[in-house]
Amino acid sequence: MYKRQLYYVERRPQEKGRCVIVRSEDGISLDVLPAPYSARSRVHEYGGGCYCLDETRDGDRIFFVNDSDQDIYLIEQQRIRRITDEPQSRFADFVYDRDRNRLLAVREVHARRSRSDARTDKLADDLADEQIDNTIVSIDVEIGKVRVIAEGYDFYASPRLNHANDQLCWQAWKHPNMPWDGNELWLCDIDTDGSITNQRHIAGSDEISVFQPSWSPDDVLHYIADDDGWWHLYRYELSSDKDKVIQFTSGEKEFGLPQWVFAQSHYAFIDDTRIICSYQAQGVTELALLSMTDKNLTAINTEWTSFDSIAASASSQADSRRHNTCFIAASGSRFPQLVCARIHDDRGDQLETEIIKSSCEMPLNDDYYSSARTLCFSNRHQQTVYASYYPPTNPEITGEEDMPPPMIVICHGGPTGQSSTALDPKKQFWTSRGFALLDVNYSGSTGYGRRYRQRLDKRWGKLDVEDCCDAALHAVAEGLADKDKLIIRGSSAGGLTVLAALTFEDVFSAGASYYGISDLSSLADDTHKFEKHYTDRLVGPYPESEATYRERSPIHHTELMNCPVIFFQGNADTVVPKAQARMMYDALSRKGVPVAAQFYESEQHGFRQAETIKQSLENELRFYQLIFKLRPRQEISFIGEIETDNL
Numbered sequence: 001m002y003k004r005q006l007y008y009v010e011r012r013p014q015e016k017g018r019c020v021i022v023r024s025e026d027g028i029s030l031d032v033l034p035a036p037y038s039a040r041s042r043v044h045e046y047g048g049g050c051y052c053l054d055e056t057r058d059g060d061r062i063f064f065v066n067d068s069d070q071d072i073y074l075i076e077q078q079r080i081r082r083i084t085d086e087p088q089s090r091f092a093d094f095v096y097d098r099d100r101n102r103l104l105a106v107r108e109v110h111a112r113r114s115r116s117d118a119r120t121d122k123l124a125d126d127l128a129d130e131q132i133d134n135t136i137v138s139i140d141v142e143i144g145k146v147r148v149i150a151e152g153y154d155f156y157a158s159p160r161l162n163h164a165n166d167q168l169c170w171q172a173w174k175h176p177n178m179p180w181d182g183n184e185l186w187l188c189d190i191d192t193d194g195s196i197t198n199q200r201h202i203a204g205s206d207e208i209s210v211f212q213p214s215w216s217p218d219d220v221l222h223y224i225a226d227d228d229g230w231w232h233l234y235r236y237e238l239s240s241d242k243d244k245v246i247q248f249t250s251g252e253k254e255f256g257l258p259q260w261v262f263a264q265s266h267y268a269f270i271d272d273t274r275i276i277c278s279y280q281a282q283g284v285t286e287l288a289l290l291s292m293t294d295k296n297l298t299a300i301n302t303e304w305t306s307f308d309s310i311a312a313s314a315s316s317q318a319d320s321r322r323h324n325t326c327f328i329a330a331s332g333s334r335f336p337q338l339v340c341a342r343i344h345d346d347r348g349d350q351l352e353t354e355i356i357k358s359s360c361e362m363p364l365n366d367d368y369y370s371s372a373r374t375l376c377f378s379n380r381h382q383q384t385v386y387a388s389y390y391p392p393t394n395p396e397i398t399g400e401e402d403m404p405p406p407m408i409v410i411c412h413g414g415p416t417g418q419s420s421t422a423l424d425p426k427k428q429f430w431t432s433r434g435f436a437l438l439d440v441n442y443s444g445s446t447g448y449g450r451r452y453r454q455r456l457d458k459r460w461g462k463l464d465v466e467d468c469c470d471a472a473l474h475a476v477a478e479g480l481a482d483k484d485k486l487i488i489r490g491s492s493a494g495g496l497t498v499l500a501a502l503t504f505e506d507v508f509s510a511g512a513s514y515y516g517i518s519d520l521s522s523l524a525d526d527t528h529k530f531e532k533h534y535t536d537r538l539v540g541p542y543p544e545s546e547a548t549y550r551e552r553s554p555i556h557h558t559e560l561m562n563c564p565v566i567f568f569q570g571n572a573d574t575v576v577p578k579a580q581a582r583m584m585y586d587a588l589s590r591k592g593v594p595v596a597a598q599f600y601e602s603e604q605h606g607f608r609q610a611e612t613i614k615q616s617l618e619n620e621l622r623f624y625q626l627i628f629k630l631r632p633r634q635e636i637s638f639i640g641e642i643e644t645d646n647l
Contacts, residue, residue, distance in 0.1 A: 017608025048261030
């Protein structure tokens with residue numbers, strides 16, 4: 001949030017997933033990024049941090065990364081000017097240095113290696129030909145000159161300038177770590193000529209994860225770290241004799257989250273003494289106000305149960321008792337909304353709110369919405385596992401009398417991820433059509449501390465599968481689902497859980513894999529740099545543990561799979577290449593298993609186009625209707641170019 005204006009990025013599936021920068025002012029929203037430009041970074045493939053603002057001149061200037069070429073552009077006085085021209089580079093997570101008229105950013109360079117240096121075996125060929133380097137750079141806004149200012153680590157994130165523009169911090173980490181496994185927070189001084197000096201490591205390690213470094217209004221560095229096994233908020237104070245670290249929060253609460261994308265924000269400064277933040281405890285998310293003077297954490301009463309992208313700025317109004325904040329919020333009865341709010345000094349637990357934009361406007365009453373119920377159960381290893389159960393909800397549809405409903409178990413991605421109880425039209429699509437849903441936060445999920453996440457170390461493809469199967473059987477035992485109509489669906493890493501459950505367990509009768517993993521060895525060979533060694537911790541070092549990779553890969557055990565399955569895959573996916581789905585489809589087709597697959601030419605990892613999203617859901621429903629004979633065969637026809645066999 002800036003002044004009385006609010007800038008945000010809106011992804012529009014109806015425009016083939018174009019990401020538009022929007023300005024909201026006095027209740028009026030206006031696109032500031034015209035077509036065909038799309039603000040999206042592809043650093044780490046997942047991106048984030050695709051724009052920043054300069055408000056030091058007359059009229060706001062906006063810098064953004066354009067999706068099609070990954071160069072940085074400037075919007076100024078309704079004109080767009082290209083800043084960089086580096087065909088091999090991608091940029092993200094940048095900040096404007098007003099004193100030197102430059103940007104500080106994360107850069108990822110994709111350079112081709114000589115054939116003599118590159119691997120040439122099977123699917124790894126194209127990626128192996130690339131040498132990918134990540135650094136922090138400065139970019140001269142006038143001439144576009146790029147200069148490296150920090151290098152030597154495999155990855156960088158969060159370059160953040162202090163308000164005086166004389167100090168800079170950033171995150172850095174090396175393979176095989178992912179940022180939530182462990183990373184380092186670095187701090188340096190900036191000379192008047194822009195060069196950096198006095199670099200020092202101040203927090204984090206290979207076993208401690210740092211998240212969201214930020215400078216307070218009084219120019220003191222804050223950050224989130226899981227030193228004690230939970231992501232808590234810290235303050236780093238410089239002194240003449242010894243630097244001091246102050247821990248503001250404690251207990252079994254998670255104030256951070258996995259850093260899959262850049263520029264995530266779970267706290268913001270209201271003023272010199274107060275922070276607005278969100279945290280999760282035992283699956284419940286709270287919005288709270290933290291006092292930096294006495295470390296008091298006060299819950300804020302709201303109608304929402306999920307919070308993200310928190311920002312704040314002091315109010316410019318004459319009433320100094322009020323301050324501005326904004327965030328994305330959702331609940332079990334409300335789709336994600338962009339919210340602006342005011343916090344009163346005399347009522348710190350209360351908000352005055354204004355809804356700027358809702359992600360979904362559906363003209364349905366609450367009778368059609370299914371609300372989540374938390375399930376807590378013990379898996380086969382006597383470990384506590386969490387899940388959210390959604391009953392089928394549609395007053396116009398009734399199931400068989402005295403019979404539990406068919407149930408879909410959802411496996412979230414990551415696998416270091418988390419299910420959400422926010423109102424989701426994709427989930428309501430299923431519950432409104434007679435299906436129950438069980439969204440499982442299997443071992444390895446976030447929101448329950450480091451120990452819960454680390455349960456999955458060396459056990460991916462085993463423990464997650466067991467947890468999802470045990471969750472389904474628990475629901476059956478509770479009378480919540482029909483044991484003969486259990487379905488499992490998931491995307492990306494969740495797709496591996498789906499295929500492994502259908503291959504190695506005997507619980508489910510059908511499944512759906514969205515851009516899912518079927519061959520762990522091919523993934524280790526063929527995936528992008530960010531996740532290149534992700535499986536080292538989750539499965540074992542590769543190729544030393546190749547036997548384990550093969551043991552847990554469904555593609556090598558198709559003789560065990562007899563359940564119908566449908567695949568959805570983007571042909572432009574560089575995270576999980578299309579060959580993963582193609583190999584499974586062909587193998588099951590040859591075996592005679594009922595199988596279907598739909599490949600989308602221009603989709604990547606995660607579908608972005610409205611037609612793709614709609615079509616895949618409709619075809620998945622038709623597949624289940626056919627498999628379980630929920631409708632007469634003559635009434636069922638698939639949409640689009642879909643491959644089917646043995647149906």
